[in-house]
Structure formats: structure tokens, C-alpha cells
Amino acid sequence: MSSQLTRRDWLRASGLLTAGLGLSRFTPANAARPNAPLVSGFANEFAFTDDPFEKMSKLKVRLLANENPLGISQSAKDAIMKATEIGNRYAWAEFGPLKKLISEKEGVMPKNILMSPGSSDILLAAAEYFAKGGGTILTCRPTYDDLLEKTTKFGATIKAIPLTKDFKFDLPALKAAITPDVKLVYIVNPNNPTGTILSPAELEAFCREIAPKVPVFLDEAYIDFLSPADRPMLGKLVAEGLNIIQARTFSKIHGFAGLRLGYAMAQPDMLKALHQYIGAEGDVSITTLMGGTASYQDIAWQDHCRQENAKARDYTTKALTNLGYEVIPSYTNFILFPIRMKTTAFSNQMFANGIGIQTRDFNGQPYCRVSVGTMDEMTQFIDGFKKVVG
Ligand SMILES: Cc1ncc(COP(=O)(O)O)c(C=O)c1O
Secondary structure, eight states: OSSSSOHHHHHHTOOOOOGOOOOSSOOOOHSSTSSSSSSSTOOOOOOSSSSSHHHHHHHHESSSSSOOOOOOOOHHHHHHHHHGGTSSSSOTTTTTHHHHHHHHHTTOOOGGEEEEESSSHHHHHHHHHHHHTTOOOEEEEESSOOOHHHHTTOOOEEEEOOOOOSSSHHHHHHHOOOHHHHEEEEESSOTTTTTOOOHHHHHHHHHHHTTTTSEEEOOOEEEEOOOOGGGTTTTHHHHHTTOOHHHHHSTTOOOOOTTEEEEEEEHHHHHHHHHTTTTGGGGSSSHHHHHHHHHHOOHHHHHHHHHHHHHHHHHHHHHHTTTTOOOOOOOSEEEEOOOSHHHHHHHHHHHTEEOOEEEEETTTEEEEEEEEHHHHHHHHHHHHHHHHHO
């Protein structure tokens, strides 16, 4: 697996690009301004040549954007409703309680945290900051390409090492590839689209060795799906003063993909530098912030989502394995596996059956990435899959 992965490529292969559908950035507001550039890093080539709403509205099962199928917690809903009463105010002091909660859990100081409307904004800011003036961004591929793609637009070059044979970031190879022109090492853990993880101890050792020489960016969008034993707790490295940047999102286990909330943890000077390029905290709505604060404390809801995700993921993995497919063991809310049809044909037929998934070729091998929905949705996915593959 060495070919690169971009959201556009997924969409193109999945037959969605022509429909003008982006995964997390397409909004009715954008649709109302068909020629407006899509802000916050969404590629302009998502042309509005078709009606994406129509295509999406035909889906019975939406398994293409790694969203939380269970929605948001009741506690978050209640907090959001309450926050509408202060919707006339800019969020300000209201960041305090959430930053305090995050800092206590992660072992950093509130000054090490920058909130943002989703982690995409943090990725965009890092891309611009690190790519300025050229240089190299080092990573492994396939991975989540938003930050990487943007760095090339801002003038940097990407040096991408293939994943290991078991689809993980290759830390020794990354270490060996560090040269004086490398400005940032970008690691996605758990990795999207493979769903694989690194050992916490190995990742910590890597960061301790590399971060004093080159900043390490850890994209941890799916970390909340991990059990305590698999979960790296690298806030302590930030607390020690190391130059690592951890990006987190509420889009996954908290179900806030449409509400938009994320944050970065890093040295205060780094956060200040990143903040130059995005609205960040100024762009977080008070309703989302208050909802996120409630959700963060709702451990029972997070446990419930994690357990339901694991059940539906196990069911899907077993069902695909029983059908003779080799599934990459996933630690996340999505599953990647090689298919035996061309990506476009597969994707189109799945869509025709009302099931939205994503597809991609790696080294000429077509793959399906399916998000983990509810058990009922995964049953529908397996039924549709059987129909399509015959
Ligand atoms: C690895 C990874 N990082 C970052 C993001 C961005 O998420 P958001 O902007 O919704 O926080 C995603 C979204 O799917 C992702 O998969």
C-alpha cells in the first residue's frame, strides 16, 4: 500500500465527486453560494454540477464519513438548548470549564489547549504554518491527507513512507527518513483509512527522540475509541515542553461532526503561531461549546458509544470474514478491506442499493472503507454487499 489518499480521491472513486459532495464540509450555506470558494480547506474542485442532496437523500444507510450513528448525548442536547439563551454573546469565559476538564484528563495546562470548530481547522493552520517557505513534511501513506495536501498548496513537499505490512505507521522508517529539510512529522493514530494503531510505548519513545529535532503532529481524531491500554497519553510530553501537537475532535465519539468542535494541545507559542491562520476559538459557537462541555463529562454516553461501535464492528468484521474477505483489524469506527470489483462499479452499485460507503485503489488493489453504523445499519450493509458482489 503506497499510493496516496485524499478525500477527493475517495470521493472520485466513490462516484461522489461529480455529485459535488464533500464529507464533512459541504453545507447548505455553501450550496447557496455555488461559486464561492469553500472555506476551511475544502477543495474548490467540489464543483456544484449536480445535486448532492438528492444523491444523499436516497441513501438508506450512510457509512461514508465515520460519523457517530447514535447521535449526540441527551446531556449535550440539554446543554445546547440552555445555551441558546446566551446565543447573543460571544463564547469567552465559557471555554474555561472545558479547557479545565481537558487539561485534568490529559495532564496539560489550559494554556496548552486551543479550541476550534473541528480539528480540520487545526490541520489547516498547521499546513500553512509549517509549509511556509517550502521544506518537507514527512509521513506514511495511505493516511488522512487533508493536512498533507494543503501543505503542498502552501509550498511544501511531501515525503511519504509506505505503511508497514500490517498497515501501521512505520516509525523506524520515519526516523531514518529525517533530513534537515523536514519541517514536520505527521502521524495519524489510529490511522485513517486503515484503522490501525501504534503501541503507546513505541509512539512515546518516537516522540521523545524526534520532537527535540523536528515537531511531531499527532492527529488523534479516533483516539476515543481505544481502550485505556491502547490509548497513548502523550499530554505529559506537552507538559514536559516537547514540541508535539496533538489534534483532537468531538466529531467522532461525541457525535459532533455537524456541530463542529475540536482542539489542539501543544506549547503555547505553537498554539499562538497556529492561531494566526484560523479563527479557532472565535469560530466556536456557544451552543456547540456548551454541548461539548456536557458531552465531555458524560462518560456513560461515551462508554455506550464505544461499546455499541465495538459490537457492530465485530459483527461486520465476522460477516465479511465469513464471506471470504480479509479485513484489516480496526480499532476505530470504520473498517478497510480489499474488494474484488472495480471501485466505481462497486460504489455505484452499493449506492444504487441505498448504501453509502467509500472506495479507493491502493497499488492497483481496490478497497472499501465502511464506517461502523448501528447494528441494524451494518446488517443492511452486509445484505447489500452480498447482493452487489453476488
Ligand atoms: C484522521 C482525521 N483527522 C481529522 C479529521 C477532521 O475531523 P473534524 O474536522 O470533523 O474534527 C478527520 C475526519 O474524518 C479524520 O479522519
